[in-house]
Amino acid sequence: MERSLVERLIAKPELGPLVLLVLLLAVFTAINPAFMSAQNISNAFTFTVELGLIALAMTLLMTSGEFDLSVGSVFGFSAVLMWTLFNTGLMPMGVAFLAAMAMAMFIGWVNGMLVTKEGIPSFLVTLGMLLVVRGTALYTTQGFPQNTWRAEDQWLAEVLVGDVTIFGLRLYMSMFWFALAAIVTHYVLTQTKVGNWIQASGGNSNAARARGVPVNRVKIILFMFSSAMAAFAGIISSIRTQAANPNSGTGYELEVIAMVVIGGTVLTGGRGTIIGTVLGIFILRFMRNGIVMIGVPGLAYNIFIGGIILAMMVLHNRIERRHMTGT
Amino acid sequence: MAEDLIRMEGITKHYGKVQALTNVDFTVHPNEIVGLLGDNGAGKSTLIKVLSGAEPLTSGDIFIKGRKVTMKSTADAIANGIETIYQDSALVPQLSIARNLFLGREPTKGFNRMNQEAMNQVARDLLKKVGITKNIPPTTPIGSLSGGERQAVAIARAMHFDSDLIILDEPTNNLGVAETQGVLRFVRGARDSGHSCIFIAHNIHHVFQVVDRIVVMRRGTIAADDIDPKKMSIAEVEDVITGETH
Amino acid sequence: MSAPISAWWAKGWAQYLVDKKLVKDGDFIWMPVEVPGATYGVQEEAGASTVLKPMNITWEVTDNTLDQAEVINRMADYLTANRAKIKAIIGLGDLVTGSIKRVFDQVGVKAGEIPVVGWGNSTDTTQEVLNGYVNAAQWQDPHATSYMALSLAAMASGGIPPGFDIITGALYEKDTAGVYDKILSGG
Numbered sequence: 103m104e105r106s107l108v109e110r111l112i113a114k115p116e117l118g119p120l121v122l123l124v125l126l127l128a129v130f131t132a133i134n135p136a137f138m139s140a141q142n143i144s145n146a147f148t149f150t151v152e153l154g155l156i157a158l159a160m161t162l163l164m165t166s167g168e169f170d171l172s173v174g175s176v177f178g179f180s181a182v183l184m185w186t187l188f189n190t191g192l193m194p195m196g197v198a199f200l201a202a203m204a205m206a207m208f209i210g211w212v213n214g215m216l217v218t219k220e221g222i223p224s225f226l227v228t229l230g231m232l233l234v235v236r237g238t239a240l241y242t243t244q245g246f247p248q249n250t251w252r253a254e255d256q257w258l259a260e261v262l263v264g265d266v267t268i269f270g271l272r273l274y275m276s277m278f279w280f281a282l283a284a285i286v287t288h289y290v291l292t293q294t295k296v297g298n299w300i301q302a303s304g305g306n307s308n309a310a311r312a313r314g315v316p317v318n319r320v321k322i323i324l325f326m327f328s329s330a331m332a333a334f335a336g337i338i339s340s341i342r343t344q345a346a347n348p349n350s351g352t353g354y355e356l357e358v359i360a361m362v363v364i365g366g367t368v369l370t371g372g373r374g375t376i377i378g379t380v381l382g383i384f385i386l387r388f389m390r391n392g393i394v395m396i397g398v399p400g401l402a403y404n405i406f407i408g409g410i411i412l413a414m415m416v417l418h419n420r421i422e423r424r425h426m427t428g429t
Numbered sequence: 430m431a432e433d434l435i436r437m438e439g440i441t442k443h444y445g446k447v448q449a450l451t452n453v454d455f456t457v458h459p460n461e462i463v464g465l466l467g468d469n470g471a472g473k474s475t476l477i478k479v480l481s482g483a484e485p486l487t488s489g490d491i492f493i494k495g496r497k498v499t500m501k502s503t504a505d506a507i508a509n510g511i512e513t514i515y516q517d518s519a520l521v522p523q524l525s526i527a528r529n530l531f532l533g534r535e536p537t538k539g540f541n542r543m544n545q546e547a548m549n550q551v552a553r554d555l556l557k558k559v560g561i562t563k564n565i566p567p568t569t570p571i572g573s574l575s576g577g578e579r580q581a582v583a584i585a586r587a588m589h590f591d592s593d594l595i596i597l598d599e600p601t602n603n604l605g606v607a608e609t610q611g612v613l614r615f616v617r618g619a620r621d622s623g624h625s626c627i628f629i630a631h632n633i634h635h636v637f638q639v640v641d642r643i644v645v646m647r648r649g650t651i652a653a654d655d656i657d658p659k660k661m662s663i664a665e666v667e668d669v670i671t672g673e674t675h
Numbered sequence: 676m677s678a679p680i681s682a683w684w685a686k687g688w689a690q691y692l693v694d695k696k697l698v699k700d701g702d703f704i705w706m707p708v709e710v711p712g713a714t715y716g717v718q719e720e721a722g723a724s725t726v727l728k729p730m731n732i733t734w735e736v737t738d739n740t741l742d743q744a745e746v747i748n749r750m751a752d753y754l755t756a757n758r759a760k761i762k763a764i765i766g767l768g769d770l771v772t773g774s775i776k777r778v779f780d781q782v783g784v785k786a787g788e789i790p791v792v793g794w795g796n797s798t799d800t801t802q803e804v805l806n807g808y809v810n811a812a813q814w815q816d817p818h819a820t821s822y823m824a825l826s827l828a829a830m831a832s833g834g835i836p837p838g839f840d841i842i843t844g845a846l847y848e849k850d851t852a853g854v855y856d857k858i859l860s861g862g
Contacts, residue, residue, distance in 0.1 A: 134756070141783060142755050148781070149748040247743075249798075272783075294541040298528050305521035312503035312519065313533030343777060345743040352742060372523035394749070395756040 115366030115373070118417045119381035122364075122410070126385065130392035137395045144272045148342065150387040151280035152335045153354060154380070157361040158280075158287045159331035161379040163324040164362055165291065167304035167371025168217055168224040170325060172209065172231035173332035173358060177351030179239040180206050180333030181340035185248035195258050203333055209235060210329030214322030232355070239348035248346040263342045276338045283331070288376035300324065304371025360407065361386050364414045385410070432495055434459045434593055434625050435480070435511075440489035442475055449475040451649045453489070457594060462616060462626045464640035464658070466633065466670055471646040473629055477596055480627075481513035482506035493593070512592035514583040514600065522572035527552040529571055530586050555585040558622075559615045577608030584615045588624060595619055596627045601635045613639045633663055645669045681715045682722030684813050685765070687846055688792040689726035691811055692763050697790040703760045704734040707750055708767040711738035719767045739771055746770055750778040758782070766793025766800075766809075773799030776808045795847065801856035804849055814855050815844035 111117060130137040156173050163170055184202035187193045193201060209231065216227045264275045291297040302310035303317045311317050332351075340346040363369055364385055365378030386407065393403050435457040442450040450472050457463050467473045478484040480491065482500035491498055493509055500506045503513065513519070520529050527548040528535075536544040552567035559581050571579060580600050587595045597616065601609045616626055616639050630636050636643065636658075643656035643666060653669050692698045704727065708716035720736055727734060737753055739746045750771065754761070766772030772793035779786065786807040795801065795812025803809040827837040847855055 136756065139755075142752075145748075145751045145755055145781060149744060152744065272781075290541075293543060293545075295535040295537050295543050296541055298524065298532065298535055298543060301524055301528075302521045302532055305523040309519050309521055310532065312507060312513075314504045314507065315533045339744045343743045343747050347743050350742055350744060372521070390749075391752050394752040397756070 113421060115375055115418060115421060116378045116381060118414060118421070119365050119378055119385060122414070123381050123385050123388070126388055126392060130388070130396055133396040137392060140269065142391065142395065146387050146391045147277055148274055149339075150383055151274070151276045152339045152342075153358055153361065153387075154280050154383040155276075155283055155331045155335040155338075156328070156354065157358045157379050157383050158283050158376060159324075159328040160358050161362050161365070161367050161374050161376055162287060162291060162300055163321075163328045164359075164367050164369065165304050165371060165374030166300045166321050166324050167307065168321055168325065169228070169359060169369070170210075170213060170224065170328045170332075171228040171355045172213065172235055173328060174351040174354035175232045175235040175239065176206050176209055176329050176332040177336035177339070177354055178348055179235045179336070181336040181346040181350065182239050182243055182248055182348050184337055185340065185346040186243070189248060195256050199258055199337065202337060203330055206329045206333030207326045210326035211322060213329070214318075214325035217325070218318035218321050236348075236352075243348045245348060247348070248340075249344075259341045262338050274342065276342070279334075279338070284376060284380055291374060291376055296320070301372060301374070304368075305373070357386065360411055363418075364411060366414075366418055368418075432459075433457070433492070434494060436492040436495075437476075437480065438490045438492070440476070440479060440491075441487045442479060442484070443487045449649055450479070450486075453646075453649070453651055455644065455651065455654070457625050457627060459593075459625060460620060460623060461641045462620050462628055462639055464636040464643040465627055465629045465646065466636060466643060466666065467646035467652075468670055470648075471670075472649040473646055474598070475649075476646070477513065477598060477627070477629065480506070481511060481596055483513075507590075507592070510591065510593035511596065512587035512590075512594070513596040513598065514580065514587065515598050519583045520571045520579055523570060525568045525570055526556070526565065526574075526582055527567040529582060530555065530589065534590070551589065555589055556581070559585045559588070559618055560611070575608060576604050577611045580612045581615050584619055588619055588622060592624060594625050594627065596629075598629050599631065600628070601630055601632060609635060633666065637663060647672055681718040684815070684844070684846075685719035685722035685767070686725055688765050688811075688813070689723040691792050691846060692765075692790060693726060693730065695790075695810070697810070698730075698732060698763050700731050702732050702762040703757075704732060704763045704765055705753065705757065705761045706734050706736045706765045706767050707739050707753070707771040708736055709739055709741050709746070709770050711736070716767045719765075723765060734765075736767070741770065743770070743774070746774050747777050747781065750774060751781045754778060754782045754784065758784070761789055764789055764791045764793070766791060769794045769797045769800065772809065772812060773797045773803070775800075776803050776806065779808060792846075795852075795855065796859070798856060798859045801852050801859055804847065804852040805856065807849065811846050811848045812852070813844060814847055820844070 136142060156177070160170060160173065180202045183205055184198045187198035187201055188195050213224070213227055213231055216222050217224045262275060265272055267273070291300065299310065299315045299320050302315055303320050307317050336351060339350065361382040362379050365375060365380070365382030367374040367378060389406060389410065390403055393406060433456045437453065437455040440450050440453040440455070441448070453472070453476060455476065465473050475484065479486045482503045482505045485501070491500070498509055500509060506513070521532065524532070527545070530552050531548050536547055538544045549567040556565060556567070561578065561581050565574070565578070571582065574582070584595060600612050604612065613635065616628060619626055628636060628640055640658055643658055644651060645653045645656065645666065647670065652672070656666060656669070698704065706720060706723070710716070716736065723734070737749070739749045764775070766775065772791070772795065775791050791809045792811045793809070793813065795804065795809070795814055800809060800812045804812050830837050
């Protein structure tokens, strides 16, 4: 029953994505050495962290057996809400930021209540919510973007997206927020009592409930967390790109879920890995970036991503089976 | 006679118009293994569901050590010292043995951090105690254990958290001969360390090997509640179950 | 009208680059667009090609989506990868042209280092022209475009064949960009 180190390593869900990432980096760098340039790495990091923040929260939510399709619309809506409140002079920026975050958490709370109390699958609940939130953003703005030029000279903007240049690498503050969020979520999932509850809720919710785990509360809080992270990411993005567009974030939910499953988290819940998700985030980002860097037409990007998702699913599935049947 | 551990009085349960239990009286004494037998639809499962908090009763009373209780959920029942072990459903396959053992009652050491060393240590001791001789690391996920080993973990958990009554619903289904013997050994071990058990199985031979007393149900009522397996043959008990008289 | 209006404008943009000696024989031009295959992008590419092909100038059209963050992201990737060979940029849409400053800042390209022309119906772009990131941008007057088209239609239905083109826009540079900036931000 004691397994060798190699065997245990192979059984780790993070191994597949790690090998894939190293392979990608090697191939892209071999074809175009500029791939590894400070400039390119800095590029690759900026946008990554915005989607990455959502992916971290989604990892916890998916481990608990649910997922959230409304994150892309919350991403767009929250930024629009914050800038509308600020631009119309209703609130100072800090307060507008908190109001937008609170609104996002309310959206997550509604998702969680509908899923746990009404027993509607999260696919349907969050699909409906996606449309409601996106529709609200479009209707209230009549489709027009909110300008965000006045973000300059605001301390909050500095805290969220200010940048520093270290050894020729231009790094945004959002990198720091992402690293912090990754460490905290990893700690929560692997070390804490709550993390055990999250995994149990996704693995066997009836058993968890019988042991007194507040499964519904765990899920509702995770829905709120995923919404809040989507809003946080949307606001960061709006300041960095100087645009709060009601359409921003369209399709992000699928990209985020792809990151999470490529990393080895199971769509059906019970098993999740933050390390895997971080790898998944970088895989998708460097894939996209690398394809451009080596001159493959950008239109072919989706073929690669789709292929990788399928290949990783087969791999994870095999590992999972090995894992479950034991050796 | 010692005070009854569990006393169910006048239990009646309707599902809509269907009457699943009619005025059932059922007791479990301390330190005994009760075999609950009956044909399909006799009411065994319903009785167990009521006792384990999974289903509300229509009328009747449940006393634990003489104290009247109402149980609205399985969590309530567990808090009252009644643990039900269904094959598979009581454990989380993705979590390790230690994490399953302590699920919902994880010891922590600040910042919500689980004390995993302590959990693993207790798990190791418990596995030994229930009689698992094989060296299984406590970090092994439940999903990679055999059916019998899973039952052992569930029983170990019930013992560790001092459940007075462990209900085993078909614990030997789909198990091989050696595994079945293992489970029966775990059940005896649980009784010997002061726990009572209700043992439900289709396989009447398994029941005979392990129980102290047999209760037979028929059509939602108790047909016999004090059969001594040493004094009655399997064939005779089967007649009680089917209601045939000779 | 002899050619679709978008093709007409794009021909002008290519011509601008040539006339101002910003590109020469054998150069490479990058043409970012929002959505591949959208009519305006296709027509613009066709229009520009009439000027560029005879000069042996090559180009590549890349898609960048309608999502602001994604637009910057993809454009920055492409620019980083191909910075050495890109001699000029033609922005085939308002969103891509309006993102030039943010992309240049991200990649570390100075204003004016790579010549840019393209659509200019947004304050983002008027600002870019004023600050030297974009050399020239296209203003297409929304009122005039629809109004003049209606006049032509009225003429046609009245039996007078409209055998001429009407220009309802202008390619503006730094000196006149302020005018359009005012129109767009006011209203």
